[in-house]
Amino acid sequence: MYRTHTCGELRLADTGIKTTLAGWIQRTRKMGGMTFVDLRDRYGITQLVFNQEVNAELCERANHLGREFVIQITGTVAERSSKNLNIPTGEIEILVDDLTVLNAAKTPPFTIEENTDGGDDIRMKYRYLDLRRTNVRANLELRHKMTFETRRYLDQLNFLEVETPVLIGSTPEGARDFVVPSRMNPGQFYALPQSPQIFKQLLMVSGFDRYFQIVKCFRDEDLRADRQPEFTQIDCEMSFVQQEDVLNTFEGLAKHLFKTIKGIDIEEPFLRMPYADAMKYYGSDKPDLRFDMKFVELKDAVSGRDFVVFDSAPYVGGICAQGCATYTRKQLDQLTDFVKRPQVGAKGLVYIRFNEDGTVKSSVDKFYSEDDLKAIGKLFNAQPNDLILILAGEKEKTQKALCELRLEMGERLGLRDKNVFAPLWVIDFPLFEWDEETQRYFAKHHPFTSPKPEDIHLLDSDTGAVRANAYDMVINGVELGGGSIRIHDSQLQSKMFELLGFTPEKAQQQFGFLMGAFQYGAPPHGGLAFGLDRFVSLFAGLDSIRDCIAFPKNNSGRDVMIDAPSEIDQAQLDELFISLMSPDPKG
């Protein structure tokens, strides 16, 4: 061992003891005949003192240490004269009597501080230096703790962690697979799993009863802030359960993590909201419930007053922003610009101000009397000083825009505090989703999701209305995880494939072994998968999942630190019996 203590360990009670420490130099400063050095490791920072009067040569050497040098010192713990009570070691310092430079360091390209001067690109290139910053490392420490506590909770409930294969077969359904050419089977490819879905269902057929795995999954999609080509799931499955059992088990996991990691005791059960309500009141299947501001549908209330925008719109809806009646013209214009952005897509914004003095003022005073407006206000239970914001248009699109406006108002009103958590389950998702382009139904969740038993009679007659035993856990507008009760009956599974437009041959080709497995005694089963990256980001208060991944990739799927992907040798290509084509169609 190069040390007897870490840099976060020594306290006032250790005064007088001899210690050997090793770490990185955070900073050095000279004051008179003294040189002070802050020595840093993962566990903290300890102040070192070199005294010119005591040992001039040693002090001189300390004066030549640069930032991020790795050193080892021996010395005596002493009480500090000027204490720093902001850090746990702030009451002591080390009077150094021996110094070894273990490794010199070039000046890092950015400062290794919580608030660094390095931009995104340089920090990604030198990720190994970025990871030295305490706040970046803290995200990964949090990640470790969360996975550890997740395993502890699930182990106690008899879940077995089983590793499923990474080299599997490609399925053309769903997102794009990463593929791996097989040298031993020329012309054939493995695929990397988008999830262990099929394997975890097979494990239920195998009688494993309760399975989980914290596992890398892969999707070759175009990337954005909360997507990475490789991501990690907490993947779970249980047998002999109904939806309620799955919800209770994983609500329990979430509560366990809140308690052990964040110190937050959530006693009441998570709210359960049908998908239809989530869309109706929040315009989203992942509503942020840290604040209320529910949608109110106004079509009936505003029709027949000759305002053609509202009269011609299939949907008119609004929200009530408390205390915002004093918004200036400029602020309202900003909001109008906000809703007109292409990402939001509304045509315009109508407002009604309920002034403090009891008067009412709107942008549609021409069409609506003060009584009309007050009647609308009643629907929102609007109070003096409130501002009602209204959008109109095609239903789904307008609800989506109103959702964005609601989130924007929540943001402006400071209602989206990262230290407040509003968990809920969104349940009763539709089983199918109609795709206009291909004119067919897709599985909203995946093709193994069970319809609600009471809706099975609608499968043929009213396919789109069939609800699924599917559920998402949503916290603060983030979909942390989702799952479903699976179909365990091979006839019902065949029916699903038929409704999804699979020929029996194609279904057999792609999922034959799963349907085959179901014929040998499949138990009722269901499960769920959490996105670990999102869960950690939520707990860490991060805006991007990248910050909780040790070595993330950029938006082009590149690791700029190791410069991957890269070209490979011709010999490797030859062994795999593949050749490269030019990406240029004329090439």
Added chain:
Amino acid sequence: MYRTHTCGELRLADTGIKTTLAGWIQRTRKMGGMTFVDLRDRYGITQLVFNQEVNAELCERANHLGREFVIQITGTVAERSSKNLNIPTGEIEILVDDLTVLNAAKTPPFTIEENTDGGDDIRMKYRYLDLRRTNVRANLELRHKMTFETRRYLDQLNFLEVETPVLIGSTPEGARDFVVPSRMNPGQFYALPQSPQIFKQLLMVSGFDRYFQIVKCFRDEDLRADRQPEFTQIDCEMSFVQQEDVLNTFEGLAKHLFKTIKGIDIEEPFLRMPYADAMKYYGSDKPDLRFDMKFVELKDAVSGRDFVVFDSAPYVGGICAQGCATYTRKQLDQLTDFVKRPQVGAKGLVYIRFNEDGTVKSSVDKFYSEDDLKAIGKLFNAQPNDLILILAGEKEKTQKALCELRLEMGERLGLRDKNVFAPLWVIDFPLFEWDEETQRYFAKHHPFTSPKPEDIHLLDSDTGAVRANAYDMVINGVELGGGSIRIHDSQLQSKMFELLGFTPEKAQQQFGFLMGAFQYGAPPHGGLAFGLDRFVSLFAGLDSIRDCIAFPKNNSGRDVMIDAPSEIDQAQLDELFISLMSPDPKG
């Protein structure tokens, strides 16, 4: 929940309570007016009773249940008249009053019993049924427990589990990589990691101090019983440590697993054996120390007696098999055939029998007097009834053959009990290995391994003699894990690359970012990786790692259950800008 209890839970004390169970039918039998059903789940087996006199219709339905049907029953716990004390639930049975068939089952292609009638191939194809067998599932339960306890131990020692990327860059050194074409970067490929070696060293540069990960690794090699294209490592790295610290930490992990998993308390420290001794006394860098039978070098003792085989051989060595002097001619012929097998490769076998009556008999009596033979016997401390077996030839090859012979004799003598564990560290490995074919040195461990400081002066003058700070943990002849203290000095690292025949450009191209990272303040560090599959196999007493992997691949790298790898769509190839070449050179 489809059940109130599991099939392993109910006891005599539960007599009289109402219960609902769900599971698979292990077997049914009719005895008079009674039908007995063994209901199985992961937790055990519970006997169900259907009584024709009580409910004829229900009993009739029970008579039609097939093996592996999934059923749910409700009934009352009753004391059994004929108890089965071999199983925990054997004192009770359930008097059934309600039965639901949750899923029917086709007759499985092999019996779901510990001793099944299914061959390897059919069990692999129906792996989901094979996994129902209690002994197969037990291996995976053991694996879960071992990883859980590994994490618990390492977490307590402040190790952080950090996920390193799966999509990395290809390095032509070492074993063959699996590669993944990048759609977003046409013509470029990711590689799947053979180990997270470089990333864990970067994490040390980042100040993570103590890292571990239980992680899938990939090697595109031709397969055999203890190799799979994807395998799992317990990968670890520590900063500010010397070799002794690493050995103690992971010896501690092994002892923790022995204690918590196997209930075995190992109090004494693991034996530490220099590589040179392991080769000299056991002909192997992973000796099986469950039994002694050390090699004795006989060159001096046997030379000069005109026996040309021994006189011309650079190496003559033997072992002493206790109590084997009574081996028949046939048994000795078998041993001779054994050592002459191409995998062992000896030319012949010389024996010396020390008979019970004090006489000595050998296959080389023509050349050696009884006194000569007794003198040789003394070197082994041979006793009456012992058999000395001697091989001669080129040193390394003969030691290897003698190692095989020693293991064979250990096997024959019942000295390789799977319930006995003989752990040791093999240390002081050579840093380099000379390759005759390419006439250059390779890194015995890997290019980042540190030489022993006292041997650094030999790097240029006697390269092959330089010993490394490298170590393997060996138990019962299985190399469970290995590692090294790494080079943390970029100049020494450059020197290593030079000795390994890298041009500075090639070293820069392949490891530039690592050498670059080392210039920003690398701490002294070292680590180790265990092969999890091997560790589990050792604890489970398995002959192949396949049996502790849920969904293993066969020797052609195929998953015969899901039929992967497989062909992919032309559209997928087009998107990746690759095309297939014919594996037939004339094609």
